[in-house]
Amino acid sequence: MKVGKNMDIKFNTYDDFMKEYEIYQLDKCSKCNSVRELMQDDVMVRIENRTLHFxxxxxxxxxxxxxxSLPEYSKEMIDGGYRTMVKQNQFVGEFVSKNYRKKFEYCQEIDYQYDHNDYYNIPGLCYDEEHSVEGFLTPVFFDRKALIYFISVPDFEVDIFSETYGYIGKKDLEGIYQYDWSVPFGFNSNGKLVFWLGDLNYMDAQSQAILKGFNVDSDHLIIDSEFFQAQMNCMFSRLIKEKQILMNKDNFILNVKKKYNIDLTHLEKECSSQTENIGRPLVFTEQGISGVINAFDKVLVEGFDVGQLRELYKTLYTESERDAQYERWQSIRLIKEILLKWCEKLEDTIDVEILVSPLYILHDYRIYLDHLLSEEKQENTKMYIVETLGVQNFEEQEAIYFEEIERLDKLFQYLVLLSK
Ligand SMILES: [Zn+2]
Structure with missing residues (x-):
């Protein structure tokens, strides 16, 4: 982020200041139309013959x-300071902000840390007509790893459907509604997880408590995210799972490129033409789903550069840690070992074997569908798919399909989260 020099602003008269006060500064730059973020700055303000230093x-x-530019709440503080100086006949004033933190009437028992200044200063947040109690749209920040718990417990459903935006819901076990609660979350440009304070209030006490352990201080960054733009401007439609998986594959590749300078892309043109075949099948028969399974196998298994996956493996494992066979491993095995490394610090919360299982299934299913197998092998493959996915029998193609998609979705969400 480019940061200009400290603010030093001059108003010849108090009226000039009031004119500026009336302009509501938005989330987009008035000069270049890029996104603005909130930050703290050393600010000098001169109004007529008085100098205020913040x-x-x-x-x-x-x-x-x-x-x-100055957000509304800061202008209010300048105005208050100026009026005090006039009253007390002062010409130079120093205004040091106190570490006071206001608490809103949401989640009071759990007592998350957040900064009320975000609520008052980030454009749009306090002009919220939907919620009558003040403070609903206050951003509360967490370590991103908090999501890992929710992805791993089946009571919850986590959907990351863009690089910075997702939903989390707790399933309604009574089955009356789809969810007990379901709320949006975002990732800011520092990779922190963000919820609205008011949304946290909808969660059950146990979920609130788990998040509490990951609660971190605000860094005020939130505007430069699809989460904020979508929530403020309501311009986002949720992708179907099949598309989310593809998007998260791209995000995973992007993360690895940024963090390790390793480029995992492979056969990009072929991959993008395959992705056109990916969508929700119309009928759930072997034939009906074969197109999607085929395309997913090409994109998600063959669509990684194996040599570069091996480079990533070598980056993560020291020479003495590496397996003697690793030079011969193909993409699925390499992805599994890479995940094992990334999950090391998370104790035993993730079963990596189950996590990568949908990739093995894609591959086997593809070979089965292409009729490349003897009858005996075909039967074995079917049994393997049925057992791994925990369905009744191979005729339940719809159940097989949705379980497979569910698992792929989970796998690629993890890859995005862990590679950041
Ligand atoms: Zn600009």
Whole structure:
């Protein structure tokens, strides 16, 4: 993020200041139309013949050109300071912000840490007509790893459907509604997980408590995310799972490129033409789903550069840790070992064997569908698929399909989360 020099602004008259006060600064830069983020800055303000110094005032800073402007709440503070100075006949004033944190009437028992300044300063958040109690749209920040718990427990459903936006829900076990609760979350540009305070209030006490363990202080960044843009501007439609998986594969590749400078892309053109065949099947017969399974196998198994996966394996494992056979491993095995390494620090919360199982199934199913097997092998493959996915028999193609998609979705969500 580009940050311009400290703010030093001059108003010849109090009226000039009031004119600026009336302009509501938005989330987009008025100069270059890029996204602004909230940050604290050392600000000098001159109004007529009085000088006000704020060593830590919140300003909106353009992420591209660094241009700064004053959010509403900061202008209110400047106005208050100026009026006090006039009353007390002072000409130079120093305004050090206290570490005071206001608490809203949401989640009071669990007492999350958050910064009320975000609520008042980030454009749009406090102009919320939907919720009558103040503070609903206050961002509360967490370590991203908190999501891993929710992905691994079957009572919850987590959907990451863009790089910075997702939903989490607790299933309704009585089956009356789909969810007990379901709320959106985002990732900010620092990779932190963000929920709205009011949404956290909808969660059950146990989920709130789990999140509490991952609660971190606000870094004020949230505007530069699809989460914020979608929540404020309501311009987002949820993707179907099949598309989410593809998107998360791309996000995984992007993360690895950024973090390790390793490029896992392989046969990009072929992959993108295959993805056109991926969508929800119309009928759930072997034939009906074969197109999607075939395409997924090409994109998700063969669509990684095996040599580069091996490079990633070598980056993660020291020479003495590496398996003697690793030079011969193909993509699925390499992905499994890479996941094992990333999961090491998470204790035993994730069963990596089950996590990668949908890749093995894709591969076997593809070979079965292509009729490349003897009859005996075909029977074995069917049995393996039925047992691994926990369905009744191979005729239940719909159940097989949805379980497979569910698992692929989970796997690629993990790959995105762990590779960041
Ligand atoms: Zn700009």
């Amino acid at each position: 060593p830590g005032l919140f300003v909106l800073c353009c992420t591209k050109c660094g241009d700064k």
